[in-house]
Amino acid sequence: MGNWRKSAAGIQPRNKKAESDMEMHLNNLTKPAGSLGRLEELAVKLAGMQGIPDVSHPAVLVFAGDHGVTEEGVSLYGQELTSLMVKNFVQGGAAINVLAKEIGASVTVTDIGVKGETPGAESKKVKNGTGNIAVEAAMSLEEAEQALNAGADTAAEAIEKGAKLIIPGDMGIGNTTVSSALIAAWTGAGVNDISGNGTGVTGTQLRLKQDVIRRAVRRISCTEPLDILAELGGLEHAAMAGAMIEAAGRKTPILVDGFIASAAALAAEKLAPLSKEYFIFGHRSAEAGHGRALEMMGGEPLLDLQLRLGEGTGAAAAYPLVSMAAAVVREMAVFSDLGIDA
Numbered sequence: 078m079g080n081w082r083k084s085a086a087g088i089q090p091r092n093k094k095a096e097s098d099m100e101m102h103l104n105n106l107t108k109p110a111g112s113l114g115r116l117e118e119l120a121v122k123l124a125g126m127q128g129i130p131d132v133s134h135p136a137v138l139v140f141a142g143d144h145g146v147t148e149e150g151v152s153l154y155g156q157e158l159t160s161l162m163v164k165n166f167v168q169g170g171a172a173i174n175v176l177a178k179e180i181g182a183s184v185t186v187t188d189i190g191v192k193g194e195t196p197g198a199e200s201k202k203v204k205n206g207t208g209n210i211a212v213e214a215a216m217s218l219e220e221a222e223q224a225l226n227a228g229a230d231t232a233a234e235a236i237e238k239g240a241k242l243i244i245p246g247d248m249g250i251g252n253t254t255v256s257s258a259l260i261a262a263w264t265g266a267g268v269n270d271i272s273g274n275g276t277g278v279t280g281t282q283l284r285l286k287q288d289v290i291r292r293a294v295r296r297i298s299c300t301e302p303l304d305i306l307a308e309l310g311g312l313e314h315a316a317m318a319g320a321m322i323e324a325a326g327r328k329t330p331i332l333v334d335g336f337i338a339s340a341a342a343l344a345a346e347k348l349a350p351l352s353k354e355y356f357i358f359g360h361r362s363a364e365a366g367h368g369r370a371l372e373m374m375g376g377e378p379l380l381d382l383q384l385r386l387g388e389g390t391g392a393a394a395a396y397p398l399v400s401m402a403a404a405v406v407r408e409m410a411v412f413s414d415l416g417i418d419a
C-alpha cells in the first residue's frame with residue numbers, strides 16, 4: 078500500500094549539476110544556441126529530474142470521485158454522470174482514451190469515491206462521495222490520508238510497470254467548485270477571480286456557485302494543508318496529489334493537466350513542497366482561475382488550446398512536446414560529429 082508521507086520525505090530536488098551539463102550538451106547540438114526555445118528548457122528540467130531524459134511509456138491515471146456539494150446546484154450535470162463517464166473510460170470511449178491512444182499512453186481508471194457502482198474500474202473507493210463543503214467537511218483526515226495513499230499506490234504501480242512519466246487525470250461532477258475552494262483557500266484569491274463555468278454554468282447559476290464557494294471557504298478556519306484538503310477537497314484531488322508526491326519521490330516527471338489537476342498539484346505542493354520540482358504544466362485550461370493557480374506555482378503551461386475538459390486531456394495533448402524534448406537531446410548530432418568546433 079502506498080505511503081504518501083514516506084514518499085514525500087524522500088523527494089530530492091532536481092539535480093542542478095545534471096541541468097548545467099544538459100545546458101552544455103544543448104549548446105553542442107547541431108543548431109544555433111537556444112534555437113529550440115522551450116524544448117531546451119524542458120530538456121534541462123528533465124535532465125534535473127532523470128539524468129538522461131526518458132519519458133517513454135506515459136501512464137494516464139484517472140481518478141474519479143463524487144461531490145456532496147452538487148446538491149447545491151453548482152453543476153450543469155448530476156452526480157450520476159460521474160459513474161457513467163467511468164463506464165465510458167472503462168469501455169475506451171472518452172476523449173482521454175482517444176488522446177492516450179494517439180500518444181501511446183496506458184490509461185488506468187480508479188474509483189476513489191464515486192457514488193454507486195463502477196464495474197471495470199480499479200476500486201480504491203474511500204467512500205460514496207464527499208460531504209457538501211458548503212456546510213460540512215468533505216472528508217475526515219483519515220479519509221484524506223487513505224485517498225492520498227491510494228493515489229501514491231496507483232502511481233507506484235504504473236512506474237514499477239515502466240512508466241517514465243505520469244499524467245494524473247480527474248473525473249467528478251462538481252469538482253470545479255471544489256477546486257476553486259481549494260485554490261481560494263491556498264492563494265487568498267477572491268472567489269470571483271478563481272471560479273468559472275465548469276461544465277457550462279453561467280448567469281445566476283454561476284453566481285450561486287460562487288456563493289457556495291465563498292460559504293465553504295468562510296466556514297473553515299484551519300491552516301494546515303491536510304486539514305484544508307480534508308475540509309474542502311475532493312477524493313480525486315487527494316488521490317491525484319498522492320500520485321504526484323509518489324512520482325516526485327521516484328524522480329518521475331508529472332505532466333499536469335488543467336484546472337482540477339492544478340488544484341491537486343497545489344495540494345501536493347502544500348503537503349510536500351519539493352514535489353513541485355517534478356511538475357511540467359501541460360496546458361492552460363479555459364476555466365477562469367487556472368491562471369491564478371499556475372501563478373502560485375510559477376507554472377508556464379506548454380499549450381493554450383482552450384480545452385476545459387479535465388480527464389488528463391490537456392496534458393496528453395502536450396505530451397508530444399515533452400517527448401520531442403527528450404528525443405532531441407538523445408538523438409541529435411553534435412557539432413564535433415561534423416568536424417566543427419561548437
Ligand SMILES: O=C(O)c1ccc[n+]([C@@H]2O[C@H](COP(=O)([O-])O)[C@@H](O)[C@H]2O)c1
Binds near residue numbers: 277278335336
Ligand atoms: O480540468 C479542467 O480544466 C476542467 C475544467 C472544466 C471542467 N472540467 C471537468 O468537468 C467536470 C466538473 O465540472 P462541474 O461543472 O461539474 O464542476 C469534471 O469532471 C472535470 O473533469 C475540467
Ligand SMILES: Cc1cc2nc[nH]c2cc1C
Binds near residue numbers: 247249388
Ligand atoms: C460528458 C462529460 C465528460 C467529462 N469528462 C470530464 N468531465 C466531464 C463532464 C461531462 C459532463
